[in-house]
Amino acid sequence: MSFGNLITLNNGVKMPQIGLGTWQSNPGEVERAVEEALNTGYRHIDAAIGVSNFTIEHLEKLAAVSDVIPAVNQIEAHPLLQQDELMSYCAKKNIHSNFQQIKLDDAAIATISALSKTEGRMRYNTPMVYEPRWDINVFGEDVEKSASRAVW
Helix, strand or coil, X not given: XXXXXXXXXXXXXXXXXXXXXXXXXXXXHHHHHHHHHHHHCCCCECCCCEEECCCHHHHHHHHHHCCCCCCEEECCCECCECCHHHHHHHHHCCCEECCCCCCCCHHHHHHHHHHHHHHCCCCCCCXXXXXXXXXXXXXXXXXXXXXXXXXX
16 A cells, blocks of 8 residues: 555646556456555555556657657566666656655665675566467567567
């Protein structure tokens, strides 16, 4: 829960800082999860007013062909896929990314940052590895190189 903490987006809309994610929920679980979340005080379910997993290239191409600047880019980011460059880019463009609000001390940041060096980089949200498999290159990851289609 966001405990009343709000983020003001680039379009002036205020959004709760932390919300309920439903991405890996099994069929039939989302409705119960959302109902329970609302009952306990959540007011932000998944992402709002934005895009999901857009790379810098995706965001630049969107800006080049339209006057749309997303308010939010909900991205996959974790110790094995830290995406510092993308989060920095989003911050410079006033695009909120979902992990800007996390507060950690220097020791915790160092520990988490070291994980990608020892464990390697890993993106979990890649359509080429979904079941059923999607024959599309979205992020330019090695596992997507054999796709016959590409987003851009």
